[in-house]
Each structure stands twice: as structure tokens, then as C-alpha cells.
Amino acid sequence: MLEIKNLHAGIDGKEILHGLDLHVGSGEVHAIMGPNGSGKSTLANVLAGRPRYHVTAGSVSYEGKDLLALPTEERAREGVFLAMQYPVEIPGVNNIYFLKAALNAVRKHHGEEELDAMEFLQLARQKMKLVELDEAFMNRAVNEGFSGGEKKRNEIFQMAVLDPKLAILDETDSGLDIDALRIVAGGVNALRSEKHSVLVITHYQRLLSYLVPDFVHVLANGRIVRSGGKELAEELEQKGYEWIEQEVAAGAR
Amino acid sequence: MAETIEQIANQEYKYGFVTDIESDVAPPGLNEDIIRLISAKKGEPEWLLEWRLKSLRHWLTMQEPTWANVKFNKIDYQAIRYYSAPKQKKTLNSLDEVDPELRRTFEKLGISLGEQKRLSGVAVDAVFDSVSVATTFRAELAKLGIIFCSFSDAVREHPDLVRKYVGSVVPYTDNFFATLNSAVFTDGSFCYIPKGVRCPMELSTYFRINSAGTGQFERTLIIADEGAYVSYLEGCTAPMRDENQLHAAVVELVALDGATIKYSTVQNWYPGDKEGKGGIYNFVTKRGKAFKNSKISWTQVETGSAITWKYPSCILQGDNSVGEFYSVALTNNHQQADTGSKMIHIGKNTRSTIVSKGISAGHGQQTYRGAVKILKSAEDARNYSQCDSLLLGDKCGAHTFPYIEVRNPTAKMEHEASTSKIGEDQLFYCQQRGISAEDAVSMIVNGFCREVFRELPMEFAVEAQKLLGVSLEGSVG
Ligand SMILES: Nc1ncnc2c1ncn2[C@@H]1O[C@H](COP(=O)(O)OP(=O)(O)OP(=O)(O)O)[C@@H](O)[C@H]1O
Ligand SMILES: [Mg+2]
Numbered sequence: 001m002l003e004i005k006n007l008h009a010g011i012d013g014k015e016i017l018h019g020l021d022l023h024v025g026s027g028e029v030h031a032i033m034g035p036n037g038s039g040k041s042t043l044a045n046v047l048a049g050r051p052r053y054h055v056t057a058g059s060v061s062y063e064g065k066d067l068l069a070l071p072t073e074e075r076a077r078e079g080v081f082l083a084m085q086y087p088v089e090i091p092g093v094n095n096i097y098f099l100k101a102a103l104n105a106v107r108k109h110h111g112e113e114e115l116d117a118m119e120f121l122q123l124a125r126q127k128m129k130l131v132e133l134d135e136a137f138m139n140r141a142v143n144e145g146f147s148g149g150e151k152k153r154n155e156i157f158q159m160a161v162l163d164p165k166l167a168i169l170d171e172t173d174s175g176l177d178i179d180a181l182r183i184v185a186g187g188v189n190a191l192r193s194e195k196h197s198v199l200v201i202t203h204y205q206r207l208l209s210y211l212v213p214d215f216v217h218v219l220a221n222g223r224i225v226r227s228g229g230k231e232l233a234e235e236l237e238q239k240g241y242e243w244i245e246q247e248v249a250a251g252a253r
Numbered sequence: 254m255a256e257t258i259e260q261i262a263n264q265e266y267k268y269g270f271v272t273d274i275e276s277d278v279a280p281p282g283l284n285e286d287i288i289r290l291i292s293a294k295k296g297e298p299e300w301l302l303e304w305r306l307k308s309l310r311h312w313l314t315m316q317e318p319t320w321a322n323v324k325f326n327k328i329d330y331q332a333i334r335y336y337s338a339p340k341q342k343k344t345l346n347s348l349d350e351v352d353p354e355l356r357r358t359f360e361k362l363g364i365s366l367g368e369q370k371r372l373s374g375v376a377v378d379a380v381f382d383s384v385s386v387a388t389t390f391r392a393e394l395a396k397l398g399i400i401f402c403s404f405s406d407a408v409r410e411h412p413d414l415v416r417k418y419v420g421s422v423v424p425y426t427d428n429f430f431a432t433l434n435s436a437v438f439t440d441g442s443f444c445y446i447p448k449g450v451r452c453p454m455e456l457s458t459y460f461r462i463n464s465a466g467t468g469q470f471e472r473t474l475i476i477a478d479e480g481a482y483v484s485y486l487e488g489c490t491a492p493m494r495d496e497n498q499l500h501a502a503v504v505e506l507v508a509l510d511g512a513t514i515k516y517s518t519v520q521n522w523y524p525g526d527k528e529g530k531g532g533i534y535n536f537v538t539k540r541g542k543a544f545k546n547s548k549i550s551w552t553q554v555e556t557g558s559a560i561t562w563k564y565p566s567c568i569l570q571g572d573n574s575v576g577e578f579y580s581v582a583l584t585n586n587h588q589q590a591d592t593g594s595k596m597i598h599i600g601k602n603t604r605s606t607i608v609s610k611g612i613s614a615g616h617g618q619q620t621y622r623g624a625v626k627i628l629k630s631a632e633d634a635r636n637y638s639q640c641d642s643l644l645l646g647d648k649c650g651a652h653t654f655p656y657i658e659v660r661n662p663t664a665k666m667e668h669e670a671s672t673s674k675i676g677e678d679q680l681f682y683c684q685q686r687g688i689s690a691e692d693a694v695s696m697i698v699n700g701f702c703r704e705v706f707r708e709l710p711m712e713f714a715v716e717a718q719k720l721l722g723v724s725l726e727g728s729v730g
Contacts, residue, residue, distance in 0.1 A: 049684075050681050050685075071684075072685060076685050082685050084685075087682070088676075088682040090682065093697055097696075098683075098686075098688075099686075102683075103687075105687040105688050105692070109687070158686065
């Protein structure tokens with residue numbers, strides 16, 4: 001599904017990722033943890049094709065295609081979804097209208113018929129229930145005036161509607177109360193299947209106890225420095241990152 | 254994003270064709286003889302010729318204003334042709350007699366002069382270069398006592414009404430361009446709604462400049478008698494030409510006691526090319542006078558012209574009168590606009606609303622200039638002004654000059670202003686969801702303009718949205 005090899009990438013001319021390798025199989029849930037500033041969001045944004053982020057070396061293959069060669073919207077239409085660490089507000093654009101345009105752009109790309117307003121609303125209502133978002137939110141402008149937690153839930157709602165093959169969640173759990181955390185995890189779990197892969201970026205074990213990842217990776221200094229099963233997350237929760245960084249430093253010597 | 258936005262600005266102007274038609278033109282230049290020629294061509298009464306001459310003499314003493322925040326080369330007023338009319342038989346008995354070439358022109362513009370328009374319930378007056386070509390539904394409207402015709406016909410058939418009201422809102426001494434218009438205006442639309450009559454259809458005028466080297470100076474006069482209601486729409490297009498053409502119109506609205514006039518404009522004059530060559534200079538004076546309990550509402554969507562200089566205004570003379578101004582102005586490439594509104598509160602308990610939305614892309618420069626005056630007599634006056642700017646890219650600009658003058662302490666004034674940018678982050682967010690940058694921009698722009706679009710009659714709101722999309726195409730890729 002996703003094969004990242006020796007990825008060197010950065011922002012505004014500064015290299016942040018220094019040769020990152022990662023393999024995500026179909027149907028797998030991977031967690032990426034790591035200290036602040038280690039490059040987790042950089043990875044997420046590079047995969048999504050955000051402007052100002054640039055790749056200097058390495059390759060990313062997604063379902064056999066060269067992901068880095070695709071324009072941003074094309075990646076999205078091919079099923080790459082990024083739940084952002086800081087969702088953007090778009091004043092004046094109705095949330096439901098926005099999402100309908102998005103879904104129909106994806107459907108059109110796949111040669112499927114576009115949904116009309118009624119069909120779309122039906123689908124949206126169903127997904128709204130899943131993330132326990134009130135219908136009132138749908139008629140507000142995209143993320144405008146939403147609380148931090150509401151924005152995150154809106155991201156998961158959008159994910160549920162768009163049904164992406166590769167969902168990347170960048171700290172969707174930070175700033176959420178306990179109930180919202182459960183809801184977000186529920187949204188991701190509902191997506192889980194052999195055809196869907198998930199990359200969860202998080203600082204906390206708590207979300208992972210609801211999500212139960214197949215793999216956990218530690219990203220430090222722009223590289224994956226350790227990978228393991230869900231126990232790794234528990235260990236990190238207890239011991240922090242320092243011991244790994246020390247081990248890595250020792251190994252390098 | 255700067256480069257992506259630049260790409261959207263690459264849309265061809267789709268109304269840029271020239272109609273090959275014989276016209277009757279005056280030699281270039283401006284003097285008393287030309288005025289006499291225009292007046293004679295139109296078979297005008299003596300008083301009107303005198304008024305024109307008075308205007309010309311006054312104009313000769315005036316200076317072209319320089320206070321507006323726009324830059325352009327000096328206009329040579331002696332090089333302009335002040336009269337150009339499509340050659341055809343003098344009087345038309347039916348629409349079928351309109352020159353087929355002309356009819357095709359209007360059809361290309363999506364304006365049918367025929368009966369189809371009945372379906373959409375819009376009566377149309379079409380002005381080609383300087384002359385009104387055809388007015389539809391005249392007979393039907395006449396049954397209600399409504400007069401809707403060209404200005405020239407009105408001078409002939411309803412001289413008393415014209416004489417009473419022309420210049421009553423915009424006096425011939427008003428300003429450089431209005432005074433010029435008073436001297437040389439050739440045609441325009443006239444409309445009178447009698448007491449207590451609600452005009453059952455949208456009245457609409459389409460203006461088109463065709464001939465090269467001509468200016469267009471039309472004059473519109475709308476009178477809504479006591480308790481009457483009318484909704485009026487004007488649309489404008491022009492061919493693509495390398496030189497700049499001058500359009501200096503005057504619109505006067507008179508809303509008598511208890512009347513309502515809704516005046517909507519979708520202005521799409523040729524804006525010039527991407528380098529800023531050519532395009533219409535749109536220097537227009539629009540003003541309404543509102544008597545007791547009446548209401549005047551201006552709505553404008555301005556996407557065309559190289560330079561726009563225009564401030565639709567209301568004189569709120571009667572007690573409880575209401576003035577409104579809703580505007581969307583878009584400047585792309587090298588377009589410049591200095592626009593806004595003036596609300597003059599004279600009567601007691603008068604209210605006014607100004608909602609201005611400016612969008613700048615490319616090298617577009619835009620200035621909002623608004624004035625709200627509360628005179629001493631205007632007890633309990635209220636004004637709400639909102640002025641928002643949206644920037645696409647970093648080579649364009651938005652400027653705001655609100656002037657407020659309050660002479661009565663009971664006035665309540667509210668002013669809000671904002672400037673926002675369509676940010677890289679917003680575009681990325683949309684694209685990350687699968688929406689193309691172009692659709693994203695048009696979605697954001699339409700959202701930004703919603704408050705104004707909802708003031709437009711339904712079918713024109715749709716037209717306006719499309720127009721914005723077209724005008725922005727190429728500014729994002
Ligand atoms: N425009 C920029 N110019 C230079 N450096 C930048 C720029 N933007 C981000 N960085 C740096 O890139 C590094 C990686 O940032 P990134 O957002 O990927 O970290 P992260 O792992 O997601 O951190 P967190 O856990 O705090 O979200 C940080 O050190 C950050 O300061
Ligand atoms: Mg981050």
C-alpha cells in the first residue's frame with residue numbers, strides 16, 4: 001500500500017527528514033510517536049503534498065504509483081486523507097457544501113456518479129451519528145469558530161464520509177476530552193478493513209489503547225529509530241524517549 | 254501560491270466581439286456644434302438643448318478630478334466621438350424591424366429582445382453604442398401605467414416628467430463626469446411607475462459599446478411615484494479593443510413617499526488585457542433621492558472595466574427613508590477600482606446600510622471610499638457599514654477610506670472592516686480533500702460575497718456567481 005524509502009524532505013529549504021523508511025501494508029494500523037519537532041507532521045504533510053514542503057531524495061510508492069509525482073488534489077482523490085494537526089477555517093463556505101464538493105470530486109475521479117444533495121445528506125447524517133456531531137455544525141462555515149475538539153471531530157467526520165484508503169491522523173487526539181477521544185477512535189475503528197490503512201501520529205498511549213495499532217514506530221531526528229508492536233507504545237509512555245535516543249546514539253558510535 | 258493564483262487570471266473576455274454594422278457617427282471632438290448636432294439628431298426640444306449647452310459651458314470651467322486612487326493616462330476629450338448610432342429606419346413599429354445583425358449581437362450576449370423573455374419575466378431595454386435599440390414589453394407595462402422606454406422616447410412622449418426630474422438628483426454642475434454627461438448624453442433608459450403600482454416584472458437595460466473611438470454617455474432616470482415598487486437591472490459589455498474607451502453615465506433615482514426602488518447592476522465592461530492594455534474607463538455617477546418612508550437599494554457586481562470610479566449614493570431626504578448599498582467589486586490583472594457609497598441622512602429616523610465586498614487578484618488595486626453624513630436635522634439616524642476585502646496573491650492591494658460626518662448626537666453608527674487573504678493553508682485544505690484549487694477559490698469567493706448575492710434577483714445571482722468564477726479563472730492553478 002505505502003512504501004517510503006530513504007525519504008529526505010524538509011520545509012523552506014531546511015531538511016527535517018533525513019532518510020526515512022516505512023512500509024505500511026494494506027489493512028494495517030501504524031502509530032508514529034516521537035519527540036516534538038522530530039518531523040512527524042513534516043512526514044504527514046509531505047505525503048499529502050502540502051506546498052512549501054519539498055522532497056530532496058528518496059521515493060514514496062502508494063498502491064504501486066509514484067505518490068510524489070501526483071498533484072495534491074489527485075493524491076486526495078486517490079484515497080490519501082490527512083486529518084490535520086491544525087484544521088483550517090474557511091469563512092463563508094458551508095461545511096456540508098464543502099464536503100459534498102469534496103466527495104463528488106473524488107467520485108468523479110473514479111468515474112462514479114456524483115451524489116445529489118439528498119443522497120449526500122443521507123450519507124452525511126449517517127456519518128454524523130458515528131462521530132456524534134450535531135447537525136447544527138453542518139450548516140456552519142468550515143471549522144469557523146469551532147472549538148479545538150470540534151475541529152478534530154470534524155476531521156474524523158470528513159474522513160468517514162470520504163472513506164480514504166490511507167488515512168493519516170496528525171495528533172487528532174490532542175486537545176480532546178475523554179468522550180471525544182473514544183468517538184475519534186470509534187471513527188477510525190469503523191474505517192478499519194483489509195482495504196484501509198491508517199497512520200496515526202500521536203504522543204499518547206491513551207488513543208492507542210482504543211485503537212490498538214499493529215505497529216508502533218519512533219521517529220527521532222528525522223528517521224524511524226525503532227519499530228515494534230503495541231507494547232512499544234506502553235514502554236514509551238513509561239520511559240519517555242530519552243532512552244531510545246541514547247541507544248541510537250550509542251549504536252551510531 | 255502566488256504563481257498558482259496568477260494562472261487563474263488567464264481567462265479570455267468572452268464578450269469581446271465586434272459587430273459589423275453601419276453606424277451614423279459624429280466627428281470626434283466636443284464643442285457647441287457637436288451638442289447642437291446631437292440634440293438635432295434626436296429632435297429635442299429647446300429647453301433640453303439649452304440644458305446641454307449650460308452643462309458644456311460649465312464643464313469647460315472644470316478640472317478632471319484627481320482625488321480617486323486610480324492611475325491612468327490623460328484622456329483627450331477632443332479625440333472622443335460623442336455620437337454613434339446604428340443606422341436603421343427612424344422609428345420601429347415592432348421588434349422584428351430591428352437590424353438582424355443587432356439582434357444577433359444581443360442574442361450572443363444572451364439577451365433576447367423577443368418574446369421569450371416573457372418567460373423569465375424581464376422587460377429589456379437594449380442600448381447599443383449611444384442609442385436605445387428596442388424596448389420589450391412596452392405595451393404590456395403601459396396597461397399598468399408604467400412607462401419603460403428609451404430616454405429619447407421619454408423626451409418626446411413624456412417631456413413634462415423628464416423636465417421635472419432630470420437633474421433633480423444629480424444636478425448638471427455635480428461633478429466633472431456627470432457634467433460632461435449632461436452635455437453629451439445620447440440615450441439611456443427611462444422608467445416611471447405610477448402611484449401605488451407594483452411593477453410585475455424585472456425591468457432591465459443592457460448597455461453595449463460597439464464602435465471604436467466612441468464614448469458611451471447614457472443617462473437613466475427612474476421615478477417611482479408614491480407607494481410604487483420597481484426592481485431594475487442593468488448589464489454592460491463591450492468588445493475588446495486596445496485603446497481605452499470612456500463610459501460616463503448618470504443614473505438618477507427618485508423614490509417618492511412610500512416607494513421602493515431596487516437597482517441592481519452587473520457590470521462587465523471589457524477590463525483590458527492581462528498587461529493592462531485597453532479596457533473601459535467606467536466613470537459613473539449614480540444617486541437616488543428618497544422621500545418620506547421610501548427605500549432605495551443599490552446592489553452592484555462589478556467585475557469589468559479597466560478603471561471603475563463609482564459611488565452609488567442615497568440622499569435620505571424624507572423621514573423614515575432607507576438607503577442600502579450592497580457591492581461586490583473584483584479587480585484582477587491590472588484593473589483598478591475606486592468605489593463605495595455615500596449616504597446622506599437629512600430626514601428623521603433615516604437608516605442606511607453599506608455592505609462592500611472587494612476582491613483583488615493579480616495586480617488588481619481596489620479602494621473602498623464611503624461617506625456617511627448625518628445632518629443636524631436627522632434625528633435618530635442609523636448607519637451600518639461593513640467593508641470587507643479579500644486578497645488573492647501578494648501583488649494586489651486593498652485600501653479603505655471611510656468618511657463619517659455626524660452633526661446630530663442621536664445618531665447610531667456602526668462600522669466594521671476586515672481584510673483577509675485566501676491563504677495557502679485554505680487552498681491546501683481544500684485540495685487535500687480532493688477539490689481543485691480553482692473550485693476552492695470560487696467557493697471561497699462566493700462564500701465571501703454571499704451577503705451581497707442574496708440581494709440580487711434570483712437569476713442574476715446565478716449569473717453573477719458565474720461571472721466571478723470566469724473573471725477569476727487563471728488566478729489559481
Ligand atoms: N518554515 C520552517 N522553517 C524552518 N523550520 C521549520 C519550519 N517549519 C517547521 N520547522 C521545523 O521542522 C521541525 C519538524 O517539525 P514538525 O512539525 O514535523 O514536528 P513534529 O514532529 O510534528 O512536532 P510536534 O510533535 O510538536 O507536532 C521542527 O523543528 C520545526 O521547528
Ligand atoms: Mg506535529
